[in-house]
Amino acid sequence: MNTQMLMLTRKSLLHHSIVVLVVLGIIAVATIPVGLMTYVAEKRAQVREYEALSLYARRGLTRIEMVYNNARDALGQMQQLTAEPCSDEYMADMRRVSLMHRYVQDVVTLRDRDYLMCGAMLGRFAHQNRLGKPSWEGPHYRVWLHAYDIEDTGKPMLMIADDTHAVLLDPESLVDVVVEDPTLSLSVVGTGTNEIVASWHNARPDFILKGYKESGKRQADGVYYITVKSAQLPIAVVAGEPSINLLRHWYAALQIWLPVGVVLGLAIAAGLLMYIRSRSSLVGQLRYAIRRRQLQVHYQPIVDLATRRCIGAEALVRWPQARDVMVRPDVFVPLAEDNQLIQPLTDLVLDLVCKDMATLLQLRSDLYVSINLAAIDLSTDRFCAVLKRTLAACSIEPQRIAIEATERGFMHAQTAVGIIQQLRQMGHRVLIDDFGTGYSGLSYLQTFQVDVLKIDKSFIDTVGTEAATASVAPHIVEIGHSLHLKMIAEGVESEAQAAWLVAHGVQSGQGWLFGKPMPAQAFLDYLNNERQRTRHV
Numbered sequence: 001m002n003t004q005m006l007m008l009t010r011k012s013l014l015h016h017s018i019v020v021l022v023v024l025g026i027i028a029v030a031t032i033p034v035g036l037m038t039y040v041a042e043k044r045a046q047v048r049e050y051e052a053l054s055l056y057a058r059r060g061l062t063r064i065e066m067v068y069n070n071a072r073d074a075l076g077q078m079q080q081l082t083a084e085p086c087s088d089e090y091m092a093d094m095r096r097v098s099l100m101h102r103y104v105q106d107v108v109t110l111r112d113r114d115y116l117m118c119g120a121m122l123g124r125f126a127h128q129n130r131l132g133k134p135s136w137e138g139p140h141y142r143v144w145l146h147a148y149d150i151e152d153t154g155k156p157m158l159m160i161a162d163d164t165h166a167v168l169l170d171p172e173s174l175v176d177v178v179v180e181d182p183t184l185s186l187s188v189v190g191t192g193t194n195e196i197v198a199s200w201h202n203a204r205p206d207f208i209l210k211g212y213k214e215s216g217k218r219q220a221d222g223v224y225y226i227t228v229k230s231a232q233l234p235i236a237v238v239a240g241e242p243s244i245n246l247l248r249h250w251y252a253a254l255q256i257w258l259p260v261g262v263v264l265g266l267a268i269a270a271g272l273l274m275y276i277r278s279r280s281s282l283v284g285q286l287r288y289a290i291r292r293r294q295l296q297v298h299y300q301p302i303v304d305l306a307t308r309r310c311i312g313a314e315a316l317v318r319w320p321q322a323r324d325v326m327v328r329p330d331v332f333v334p335l336a337e338d339n340q341l342i343q344p345l346t347d348l349v350l351d352l353v354c355k356d357m358a359t360l361l362q363l364r365s366d367l368y369v370s371i372n373l374a375a376i377d378l379s380t381d382r383f384c385a386v387l388k389r390t391l392a393a394c395s396i397e398p399q400r401i402a403i404e405a406t407e408r409g410f411m412h413a414q415t416a417v418g419i420i421q422q423l424r425q426m427g428h429r430v431l432i433d434d435f436g437t438g439y440s441g442l443s444y445l446q447t448f449q450v451d452v453l454k455i456d457k458s459f460i461d462t463v464g465t466e467a468a469t470a471s472v473a474p475h476i477v478e479i480g481h482s483l484h485l486k487m488i489a490e491g492v493e494s495e496a497q498a499a500w501l502v503a504h505g506v507q508s509g510q511g512w513l514f515g516k517p518m519p520a521q522a523f524l525d526y527l528n529n530e531r532q533r534t535r536h537v
């Protein structure tokens with residue numbers, strides 16, 4: 001394999017690697033919304049789960065408060081009894097109170113606050129029966145959450161007492177809530193004692209207590225617990241739900257959010273592809289370069305042929321690629337013209353000229369810089385306004401900026417006449433570029449008032465040669481003289497051409513003989529060295 005083949009193979013491998021990387025990058029970026037929507041779906045499912053479980057827990061709490069209020073009401077009615085405590089009449093009244101209160105299992109009368117005297121169902125106590133320490137004591141009520149098996153049934157009761165009476169409640173009634181989902185569980189925990197007061201059979205006590213402490217967390221039994229505390233009583237309701245339910249909700253949410261993610265991902269991928277495609281096309285790159293002000297202007301000196309003194313420069317746009325590699329304007333200017341980029345390009349060149357040359361043109365009233373306009377720039381007065389504004393902003397006199405227009409610029413002749421007139425009235429010189437190469441003959445010169453003719457390089461090239469077209473150059477010069485217009489010869493490369501032009505009365509020249517287009521700083525240096533150079537002429 002020879003070296004060139006090897007280079008080509010390497011280049012194609014590099015190209016392929018870039019394509020693969022770009023595709024992988026696009027896929028990676030496009031999957032972000034999918035991942036994001038999956039996450040959103042999970043969060044939504046969690047919120048739904050949390051809300052549903054909190055609702056169950058609050059329903060449990062409402063139930064407890066209902067039972068508690070029922071007990072308080074029974075205690076209140078016991079206060080109203082007027083018969084001798086524990087008399088037959090009193091016992092009958094007590095039974096009535098007990099029966100009338102749905103959740104109350106029994107009512108008991110107390111002596112000296114702590115001793116049981118008699119109960120509606122239990123009858124009179126034969127022995128001194130003293131109450132133990134309550135689980136919680138409020139200003140009006142005492143509560144025994146658990147373990148007070150007063151009726152000796154083997155089933156601890158919940159007891160609520162004031163100073164004279166107590167009511168016994170079945171703890172199971174606290175969690176007697178109907179729910180549609182059999183996988184849910186409901187438990188009641190004493191907040192002061194951290195003990196389970198009542199719970200459904202499907203709940204596992206050790207996990208309930210952990211779940212109570214770590215509300216909103218999934219426990220090791222695979223159940224997700226939520227705790228809601230009562231504002232009135234020292235108890236909390238713990239609602240539990242297997243986290244598999246969460247998965248179910250997540251799947252449901254995914255059905256909504258995943259398509260959104262996929263559509264978004266596809267839209268992003270398509271957008272990225274379009275962006276990359278447009279960026280990688282030449283027009284896209286040019287658009288980007290103009291927007292990013294990545295173009296540069298080079299300056300080619302225009303000299304007085306007799307004295308060789310520089311009288312100005314033509315601003316020639318350049319598109320830098322790699323180090324020292326410039327795309328020539330004849331490649332990208334037509335591209336800009338065909339893709340609505342030429343106006344931004346002209347504006348940018350004007351801006352760059354101002355930036356590069358403002359100081360020079362403020363100091364040297366004997367110099368000017370000419371700027372090339374495209375046909376479209378002469379079709380409206382937009383550019384006149386831009387020119388005025390830009391020059392005012394950088395304090396450059398209109399006389400210091402000349403305008404170069406080609407015959408192509410006179411396509412919209414009527415408007416162009418007005419624009420050229422306006423430019424001249426503003427104080428700008430108007431130069432006709434590539435003079436002699438157009439097809440419209442010279443008739444337009446009768447319509448357009450211009451200042452200078454730039455004789456095209458193709459005519460200068462024939463000067464002093466045997467070419468068949470060599471006789472055209474003198475005619476072109478003759479026309480310039482007869483119209484009393486100043487002339488600049490373009491593309492002067494030899495002393496012989498320069499001598500011929502002087503002999504034929506052409507005042508100015510531009511070409512490699514005097515200087516190639518150069519960056520701004522090089523042009524400033526060129527001017528600084530001018531005195532030294534012209535001395536030898």
Ligand SMILES: Nc1nc2c(ncn2[C@@H]2O[C@@H]3COP(=O)(O)O[C@H]4[C@@H](O)[C@H](n5cnc6c(=O)[nH]c(N)nc65)O[C@@H]4COP(=O)(O)O[C@H]3[C@H]2O)c(=O)[nH]1
Nearest residue numbers: 316317328329330333349372373374491492493510511512
């Ligand atoms: N071989 C040779 N060439 C010489 C010599 N002297 C000057 N040239 C080249 O001839 C072209 C003169 O510019 P142009 O006729 O206005 O022709 C310009 C102009 O029509 C257009 N152009 C350049 N800058 C701009 C711009 O900012 N806006 C617009 N609309 N067109 C531009 O691109 C054309 C080509 O520009 P460049 O490539 O810079 O080519 C320049 C210059 O580098 C010489 O002695 N020998």
